[in-house]
Amino acid sequence: MQVRQLGEQVINQIAAGEVIERPASVIKELVENAVDAGASNIEIVTAAGGKTLMRVADDGEGMRRDDLILAIRRHCTSKISDDDLFDIRTLGFRGEALPSIGSVARLAIQTRHRDEDHAWAIAVEGGREQQAIPAARTRGTQVEVRDLFFATPARLKFLKSDRAEAAAITEIVKRIALAYPRIGFSLSGADRQPQSWPAARGDEPHLARIAQILGQDFVDNAMDIDAEREGVRLTGFAGLPTHHRGNAQNQFFYVNGRPVKDKLLLSGLRGAYADVLARDRHPVVVLFLDLDPVQVDVNVHPAKADVRFRDSQLVRGLLVGSIKHALVRAGHRSSTSNAAVALDALRAQPPGYRGPASAGNPVYGAGNTAGPAYGQTAGAAHWDPQAFRPLDAAAAPGAGMAEQPQAPFAGSAGFDAFGAPSADARAHEVPVEIEKTRLPLGAARAQVHETYIIAQTGDGVVIVDQHAAHERLVYERLKEALAKKEVARQILLIPEIVELPEEDAARLAERSEDLEKVGLCLEAFGPGAVAVRETPAMLGDMDIQGMVRNLADELAEWDTAEGLKEKLDHVAATMACHGSVRAGRRMRPEEMDALLRDMEATPLSGQCNHGRPTWVELKLTDIEKLFGRK
DSSP states (O other): OOOOOOOHHHHHHHHHHHHOSSHHHHHHHHHHHHHHTTOSEEEEEEEGGGTSEEEEEEOSOOOOHHHHHHHTSTTOOSSOSTTOTTOOOSSOOSSOHHHHHHHHSEEEEEEEOTTOSSEEEEEEETTEEOOOEEEOOOSEEEEEEESTTSSSGGGGGGOOOHHHHHHHHHHHHHHHHHHOTTSEEEEEETTSOOEEEOOOOSSOHHHHHHHHHHOHHHHHTEEEEEEEETTEEEEEEEEOTTSEESSSTTEEEEETTEEEOOHHHHHHHHHHTTTTSOTTOEEOEEEEEEOOGGGEEOOSSTTSOOOEETTHHHHHHHHHHHHHHHHHHHTTOOOTHHHHHHHHHHHTSOTTOOOOOBTTBOSBSTTOSSOSOTTOOGGGSOBOTTSEEESOTTSOTTOOTTTSOOOTTTTSTTBOTTSOBOHHHHHHHHHHHHHHHTSTTOEEEEEETTTEEEEEETTEEEEEEHHHHHHHHHHHHHHHHHHHSOOOEEEEEEEEEEEOOHHHHHHHHHTHHHHHHTTOEEEEOSTTEEEEEEEEGGGOSOOHHHHHHHHHHHHHHHSOOHHHHHHHHHHHHHHHHHHSOOTTOOOOHHHHHHHHHHHHHSTTTTBOTTSOBSEEEEEHHHHHHHTTOO
16 A cells, blocks of 8 residues: 655644544633733633634734744744743643644634734635735734634534533633633623623732632632642642532642643542542642643643643642641631521521421421411420420420520539529639630530530531531541551461452552551562452451452552552541441530530541531521521
């Protein structure tokens, strides 16, 4: 078969297949060019999801006539100095975007350099270039793309609906806008509602832009990240574990200002939140990684979505460590949206609502703000005295609130025989109670349904799930105990031989010291197998073959062996769950206060091991609004 060289147009169309996947790919390339040109405002207009029209206009530096002519030819760029592909300091650099677009669509460019008297315009239609002609335009560049893939109609069949393509464009613009808060972005067209994100001003532009795109709710529930190790710096914001989503769409990573979707970073994020988030939930993060360009290769993917780090373990360790440190620093903090959900549920009850008549849902008492129906006395309401139990250890079971004194420590030291405080106790009672309410989780006041603790703070009420809170406390103590001493190991009477591909066996043997720290002792057993001699005692009778193969797969994909540690953490979490205070157990007042104080002193106590919140706070102002006081 004869070998021949492909024509220029076919070459451009092949390049377009690598770079231009869908309309959003075009917008990404054009907006990145505008950012590299130093624009302060970028306007994007689309129609039919970008299939019939895409227009990107900026007020950047612009191009001269000679530069414009070269810009529509392959492998022409102004963004690489000294032909060094390992020193990339811009978003675009390949020099393939414009010629690739022009080979499959109708491309028109108008541009005016700041030193030119007028603008220049040029057009490319299906790969055919036209002459550059003078044009009228202010400083900057406008690129218009019409009839995408008209020259390769088969590609049109693979595009999604107009709505889906428009949504993909919006997502791309949002990702770039988050990284450049001092640039204003506007997005409009016949296929969408207009959106704009004005240039952020002030000392914290990134925070202002995040609030514009992700909402103030995320800002209120975000932890500040700022860490550096060996010349690699990680900054940005990570959401509290109780502020999560059902998918990973709200996870934004940037490497030297370039939006990426890198598997290593996603793996690190999963590891950082492994202890505090349910497996089917995803955290919200906006993280910026800055390092020397020679330490990262951005040229491994035509669309520049993936990157490769020279020291991947350094990057992953920095990501996991900094987020875990932020989680510890957050302590018992929980998402503010939990209170909003609770208040919305309370507001949703219609006036006079009494709920279903069942023991599990008392009509008048704790959990119901409506009270008795109009014209009905409190005594005629379906009162369940067990629904709300004040701190009264001497009260007989089933006694109503008005039938017994509400002394919190009846029969204890400092109280008389009837449960009323003595004169000496009364002299010191108020200052102590006021002091407790000034603490973050306040002073315990009651236990509801033997499951929830009600505490009073200086400006509101805190509701604590006693089982979830104690489960987190026990789990953290177990992890601390595991960290202070080596994991107990059990020796196998007969070593388990696991046959693997030669390269997988070699990876496991190289990481044998790391695996030994978590209780797994193995060694090479020939070129294609490993011998397992000891396993973690906590895991008991386990599937050694399956676990070792899973670890080998993790090492091949992520260069980490987190699976075994996750198994140990899971066992510790199970032990914590079964060994903690169960729902339905009555607690003494001092136990409730002790639990609140332990929560305040324990990292990650704002959520249980499964990612559920352990407490919710209702501000006094919100409660007053429920009752029409404000």
